[in-house]
Amino acid sequence: MTVPQPPEPIPGARLLFSLDPSVSHLNHGSFGAVPIGVQRAQQRLRDEMEANPLRFFTQGLVDRITHTRRHLAAFLGADPDGTALVGNATAGAAVVLQSLGLHPGDEVLTTDHGYGAVAFSVERECRRTGAVSRTLPVPLAATDEEVVEIIRAGLRPGRTRLLIVDQITSPTARLFPTAAIVGVAREHGVPVLVDAAHAPGMLPITVASIGADFWVGNLHKWAYAPRGTAALVVAEPWRERIQPLVVSWEQDTGFPTRVEWQATLDYTPWLAAPAGLFTLRSLGLDRVRAHNAALAAYGQRVVGDALGVPPADLPAPGGPTVAMRLIPLPSGIATTIDAATALRTRIADQLAAEVSVSGWNGRGWLRLCGQVYNTPDEYDRLAARLPALLARG
Numbered sequence: 001m002t003v004p005q006p007p008e009p010i011p012g013a014r015l016l017f018s019l020d021p022s023v024s025h026l027n028h029g030s031f032g033a034v035p036i037g038v039q040r041a042q043q044r045l046r047d048e049m050e051a052n053p054l055r056f057f058t059q060g061l062v063d064r065i066t067h068t069r070r071h072l073a074a075f076l077g078a079d080p081d082g083t084a085l086v087g088n089a090t091a092g093a094a095v096v097l098q099s100l101g102l103h104p105g106d107e108v109l110t111t112d113h114g115y116g117a118v119a120f121s122v123e124r125e126c127r128r129t130g131a132v133s134r135t136l137p138v139p140l141a142a143t144d145e146e147v148v149e150i151i152r153a154g155l156r157p158g159r160t161r162l163l164i165v166d167q168i169t170s171p172t173a174r175l176f177p178t179a180a181i182v183g184v185a186r187e188h189g190v191p192v193l194v195d196a197a198h199a200p201g202m203l204p205i206t207v208a209s210i211g212a213d214f215w216v217g218n219l220h221k222w223a224y225a226p227r228g229t230a231a232l233v234v235a236e237p238w239r240e241r242i243q244p245l246v247v248s249w250e251q252d253t254g255f256p257t258r259v260e261w262q263a264t265l266d267y268t269p270w271l272a273a274p275a276g277l278f279t280l281r282s283l284g285l286d287r288v289r290a291h292n293a294a295l296a297a298y299g300q301r302v303v304g305d306a307l308g309v310p311p312a313d314l315p316a317p318g319g320p321t322v323a324m325r326l327i328p329l330p331s332g333i334a335t336t337i338d339a340a341t342a343l344r345t346r347i348a349d350q351l352a353a354e355v356s357v358s359g360w361n362g363r364g365w366l367r368l369c370g371q372v373y374n375t376p377d378e379y380d381r382l383a384a385r386l387p388a389l390l391a392r393g
């Protein structure tokens with residue numbers, strides 16, 4: 001079987017990172033990796049903070065955050081006045097959920113491709129308010145049109161108070177047609193939260209054109225920002241209703257500052273985030289995206305071949321820039337969270353490869369990412385050794 005050619009490496013890119021060279025880091029999607037230059041930029045900010053904490057926090061920090069937010073919003077194609085920096089996508093989703101003012105009988109609708117922690121957040125908010133949550137099953141191989149139709153049929157206008165859809169799904173590495181889904185939900189008067197945890201940096205997005213009521217995306221995954229950097233974008237009619245998770249001194253300032261200012265915290269990840277965008281742009285945004293997606297596709301094919309998965313059974317993510325790919329594991333392996341975690345740990349310990357393993361829809365899945373610091377031989381090595389590890393049970 002012919003495997004597609006891997007992309008040309010981006011010269012010197014691996015040296016931008018401080019990753020342990022004895023490990024294949026094939027799971028950028030979970031926690032990202034921060035380039036050394038961005039780590040340094042953040043360290044300089046921390047040095048400034050530690051030289052005079054009082055001055056750092058009280059003289060101009062809110063303005064510096066505002067300035068940074070505008071810079072990041074421009075990158076995302078989002079309205080800067082509707083954008084708030086938050087710690088991560090999970091926090092952004094929680095801000096939205098607890099600002100909705102759900103009532104008994106209201107419903108929050110999600111899909112079975114959603115992120116587990118966000119699902120827990122939905123459950124807690126429903127328990128707190130008497131609302132209910134409902135999960136729509138969406139087949140992995142559904143076309144974009146089918147996805148939109150499934151969601152259209154699943155909406156209960158007047159009752160569904162929020163639909164949550166992921167722009168790129170975590171367990172299934174799928175691109176969802178978010179603009180079309182938002183369009184359908186809008187026709188039925190249902191607000192939408194787009195969980196775009198993986199989108200910034202990976203996809204060429206213009207958040208404003210998606211038209212969602214709420215959109216949240218991490219910059220600390222594919223946009224090389226220090227961890228703790230995410231953006232919550234809120235449509236104009238909702239902004240006044242958005243409440244922070246922690247009430248602090250900027251409460252009366254309104255959105256977005258009251259969401260951003262969460263008392264004494266380390267805000268240096270946000271201030272250093274533009275250095276991540278600088279790194280991306282220096283490497284070439286389009287070049288990085290094409291490289292990462294092609295390398296993930298290569299990895300999917302070589303590992304899929306090694307496990308005897310026909311190419312037609314390898315899920316296609318639905319876009320040329322999605323840098324995460326799924327491989328189905330032999331049936332019965334890693335079908336539960338505990339079994340998936342145990343397998344991921346064995347792969348890390350025995351094969352020196354960091355990958356994502358999850359159980360989804362009764363089946364175990366391996367998720368591989370492509371990033372500028374990865375090389376084709378890392379996937380080749382995994383492919384050569386994984387079948388024996390799985391056979392050992």
Ligand SMILES: Cc1ncc(COP(=O)(O)O)c(C=O)c1O
Pocket residue numbers: 029030088089090091114115117118166168169170195196197198218
């Ligand atoms: C779709 C999705 N939502 C939310 C998250 C959570 O991101 P964080 O841990 O930065 O909040 C992730 C993390 O991978 C994700 O994939």
